[in-house]
Amino acid sequence: MKVTQALISVSDKRGVLEFAQALQELGVKLLSTGGTAALLRKAGMDVTDVSDHTGFPEMLDGRVKTLHPKVHGGILARRDLPEHMDTIAAHDISRIDLVVVNLYPFAQTIARHDCTLEEAIENIDIGGPTMVRAAAKNHGDEAGGVGIVTDPDDYEGILGELRDNEGALSAKTRFSLAVKAFTHTARYDSAISNYLTALTDDGGRQAFPERFHIALDKVQDLRYGENPHQSAAFYREPGAAEGGIAGYRQLQGKELSYNNIADSDAAWECVKAFDTTACVIVKHANPCGVALGDSPAAAYRKAFATDPTSAFGGIIAFNCEVDREAAEAVSAQFLEVLIAPAYSDEALALLAAKQNVRVLTCSPGRSGGALDFKRVAGGLLVQSADDATVAVADLKIVTRRQPTPTELADLMFAWRVAKYVKSNAIVYCRDGMTVGVGAGQMSRVDSARIAAIKAGNAGLEIKGTVVASDAFFPFRDGLDVLAQAGATAVIQPGGSMRDAEVIAAADEQDIAMVFTGFRHFRH
């Protein structure tokens, strides 16, 4: 059925003029609301105001514009039922075959820090969702129905189909537009619910609403989950900042697996923590080598040297462009995924010879949402992201001996790495490189021992290293292990009941120790 009449009422006016002009050229009659009609008319278009169509003025500050049987009858009448068609004809209601609506910008309004409740309420669209839902419900079948367009990105495709299809939209297109439209209104209402249920009695907003709606967009189905007998998919938060792994672009290689994405996230978040050239190698969600370097290749070689055994089949991330030398260096090992903000042409040409390696670019910007989620059986733990940082000036030196400038630089490096190592985390470092990483142990003292053993296995000198501990030492035994291994300086949060005992142990062994005042647990 040919589209004869369209109603256009949009807040986001991007591309609407060109779309309306093209519709008019196709012979579609246009109805429109105040602001939208004014925009179209200013461009010389022939458009009928909805108020002239209904015989009722827009009223109540725009709260009532399109809420009228002349509009909703024209949308909701079933094209396949003669009785419906007779009824609208009897009431002089004409068919509206295409509805082009996007809603008041509620999410953008409440994102403003100075937004009042009154402003938020006024930005709850009523007439818009009513039309969107009506049109989506009446998307119809082969006999005809209504097309509902809520996304300016769809304008071009719609025009293409109308041109190719003698001015009609197929039932398939109308159905997929309807699905998108109901998703649009569901997301809109979720934002309203999240906002209102987070309001506090004193007019403030609590971070965690009483009811939490999360809307996610599927990025892709995955071949399987953490194990081959689990099914899986990857979802992205709409509107999340670009810098997270969910914004990845794959340049070559096999499809990413569930574990690839989880490990890539760990590697990418860790490498972004450094503001000079850095490389991170991750295995099973933990960094097994992190290093700074004068070039990406130099950083990689140091990171790899931490634990060549574990680096096999790892995920490698750089925070800078990968050049030919770095591409050559990483190609010498078996790796699953390579991530960087960019690659030189030479590097890409070289990597192309290893077609199985998944090569990704990610934006170096800030990562996703301000909230962190963790699934537990029957629920979800939600917390603010761990974005605490410490500056040298904030450190509290608690031992007799002060760290030397070199130790201090390595302590800061080690602390940054420890944040990305699963607890209990102990990280030995020297010269901007990890020397031994102890991760995910149930006891801190075991983590300290394992990290030292791993450094030995890699043939690295542990004497003279500095150490970061992601949380305080409950007893002096952990500190004693570090001292016996030959560490000379330690960074840790402090705050243990036995801090005095741990500080005394450090003083006894001439270790310089600094407290950050906060911990970096990662489970």
Ligand SMILES: NC(=O)c1ncn([C@@H]2O[C@H](COP(=O)(O)O)[C@@H](O)[C@H]2O)c1NC=O
């Ligand atoms: N009240 C109504 O009947 C009504 N009908 C359409 N709207 C909205 O008004 C906006 C467009 O308004 P204008 O064309 O005046 O700029 C659209 O976001 C549309 O969703 C309405 N506004 C709010 O509820």
